[in-house]
Amino acid sequence: MSFRHTLAGRLMADPMAVVALIIITALVAIAVFADVISPHDHTAMNLADRFAPPSSTYWLGTDNLGRDTFSRLAQGSRIALYVALTAVTISGLIGLVLGMIAGFGPRWLDNLLLFIFDTLRAYPTIILALALAALMPRGLSTVIIVVVITSFAEYGRVVRTQTLSLKNAEFILAERAMGASFGRIVFHHVLPNVLGPFFILAAMNLPVVITIEAGMSFLGIGVPPGTPSWGATLKDGFDYIRNTPWIIIAGGLPLILVTLGFTFLGEALRDQLDPKLRKSR
Amino acid sequence: MTDTLNVDGLTVHYATREGALQALRDVALDVPPGQIVGIVGESGCGKSTLINALLQLMPENARIASGAIRLEGEDLIGARARRLRDLRGRDIAVVFQDPMTSLNPVLTIGRQMHDIQYREKRSTAEKRRMAAEMLGRVGLPDPAAKLDAYPHELSGGQRQRVAIAMAVLMRPRLLIADEPTTALDATLEVQIIELLKELQQEIGCAILFISHHLGVIAELCDRVVVMYAGEAVEEGPVADVFQRPGHPYTAKLIECDPGRMKTRVAQLPSIPGDLPDLTDPPAGCIFRDRCDRAAERCRTRPDRVALRGAHWALCHFAAEVSA
Numbered sequence: 001m002s003f004r005h006t007l008a009g010r011l012m013a014d015p016m017a018v019v020a021l022i023i024i025t026a027l028v029a030i031a032v033f034a035d036v037i038s039p040h041d042h043t044a045m046n047l048a049d050r051f052a053p054p055s056s057t058y059w060l061g062t063d064n065l066g067r068d069t070f071s072r073l074a075q076g077s078r079i080a081l082y083v084a085l086t087a088v089t090i091s092g093l094i095g096l097v098l099g100m101i102a103g104f105g106p107r108w109l110d111n112l113l114l115f116i117f118d119t120l121r122a123y124p125t126i127i128l129a130l131a132l133a134a135l136m137p138r139g140l141s142t143v144i145i146v147v148v149i150t151s152f153a154e155y156g157r158v159v160r161t162q163t164l165s166l167k168n169a170e171f172i173l174a175e176r177a178m179g180a181s182f183g184r185i186v187f188h189h190v191l192p193n194v195l196g197p198f199f200i201l202a203a204m205n206l207p208v209v210i211t212i213e214a215g216m217s218f219l220g221i222g223v224p225p226g227t228p229s230w231g232a233t234l235k236d237g238f239d240y241i242r243n244t245p246w247i248i249i250a251g252g253l254p255l256i257l258v259t260l261g262f263t264f265l266g267e268a269l270r271d272q273l274d275p276k277l278r279k280s281r
Numbered sequence: 282m283t284d285t286l287n288v289d290g291l292t293v294h295y296a297t298r299e300g301a302l303q304a305l306r307d308v309a310l311d312v313p314p315g316q317i318v319g320i321v322g323e324s325g326c327g328k329s330t331l332i333n334a335l336l337q338l339m340p341e342n343a344r345i346a347s348g349a350i351r352l353e354g355e356d357l358i359g360a361r362a363r364r365l366r367d368l369r370g371r372d373i374a375v376v377f378q379d380p381m382t383s384l385n386p387v388l389t390i391g392r393q394m395h396d397i398q399y400r401e402k403r404s405t406a407e408k409r410r411m412a413a414e415m416l417g418r419v420g421l422p423d424p425a426a427k428l429d430a431y432p433h434e435l436s437g438g439q440r441q442r443v444a445i446a447m448a449v450l451m452r453p454r455l456l457i458a459d460e461p462t463t464a465l466d467a468t469l470e471v472q473i474i475e476l477l478k479e480l481q482q483e484i485g486c487a488i489l490f491i492s493h494h495l496g497v498i499a500e501l502c503d504r505v506v507v508m509y510a511g512e513a514v515e516e517g518p519v520a521d522v523f524q525r526p527g528h529p530y531t532a533k534l535i536e537c538d539p540g541r542m543k544t545r546v547a548q549l550p551s552i553p554g555d556l557p558d559l560t561d562p563p564a565g566c567i568f569r570d571r572c573d574r575a576a577e578r579c580r581t582r583p584d585r586v587a588l589r590g591a592h593w594a595l596c597h598f599a600a601e602v603s604a
Binding site: 196 | 336338366367368369370371373374375377379382383384385386387388396397399400444447
């Protein structure tokens, strides 16, 4: 099998995937090397340079306390990635397990889980976030809990639907007729067929989680004050949008890019991971 | 010598909203070792239910009301799940109708054929070699390369060959072929039939061949069982059944076979009427409502009427029909 036939090789042939990978690589690199590439200490206040416009000293200008916006955004990428990866992993795993239990389990269990999924999905994220934020301390773990509670149901539903249709697929009957055990059917034949749509959904959900975190921080119920979250930068910029618009513009750019990047990746993955949609080569 | 497969008085019900659907009623059939037995019947006659029952892979709402299924004398209905799993794939194997849907789309051919050998204590390289050898045996070009192919990269005919290779990989004693050529075109059909014949000779297995194509049955099988609405209505050597059918349904079926048409007809013949409602099957002969010969005595259930040779039919008038 040559390189262009592997998943990575086929992704490289897709311009959308290349753009996505460039953006995501840049994001990860910035997050990893945030301390090295930041021209200033992101917490250092330089009151003499408040509201400085973009310049060679302050690449994206400074905020109302004279902190360097670029340095804060670079630090913010760590928060964004941390929240997104943790929340998507936890909610994805919960959804995967519950979805497969619903798909394989008896009818009453399926109905019960479906009821839970639908109830949670019907609940607006931001209302739940406000309610939970009132009950729990401000911080990233609260953000992650809110995201997990509101999004695992979506994975659960997708996995359940996939499992149900696979359970009755002819090749599953064929495998059972070949003497495959239940565990083998679940982990060897159903799971790999479920993972394609699952990863696509996860990739599509990463930017949603980042946006929820930014949104909660913007509303003041996310990260504690002073934390360089992208949402906090947006909030700072929003307060001074009339006179110093570059703060909110700079705060919004990474959100837009990251959302585009992960969405492109999700769509490129969908094109490649679904063997039936795959173009002939 | 014990038959490879022996089905006796098998009755299977499905629980439905309308009550118990009697999908199979008192079905009996024997598959002697090394023989190819055909089952012929229209859609809805219980062929699929029979296969599922033979594999003991029944839907949740199915219930075996009575009867016995024996594989070389071993009762399958009472067998433990563990024992059944051992038998499936090793002693009984199935080739399904539609090769487009009977292979797992996300695993390579080699992976799937490797997995089938999970009971064998062979190295992975050895298992791959066995798989490639069998792919070559069923006539796939470049078998070693095909091991790394995904099912969607193969054509329908190639996939059916792969499915056959998988089924015979463990040299089963009984191979069940569920309309394996229905989804293929006529040229391929002949090739697949030839292949099954050759493999049967080599492996020495018995084959239960299910089809609604009379020509294929006549070509391939030693014996044939005719099924109608969940009952086996006639059984016998292929030549006898097709030349001197003892059941009016068989006779009609043969008349309706497009392969027998000598002249062009405006409309292909069919058997008037519909299948009876299986939640409430009529007492007496099951074919009565569609039969030309139906008479008063058909209101009682006919017994098997023995005809010349090992040939019987479930009809009061079998001797006259066959004459």
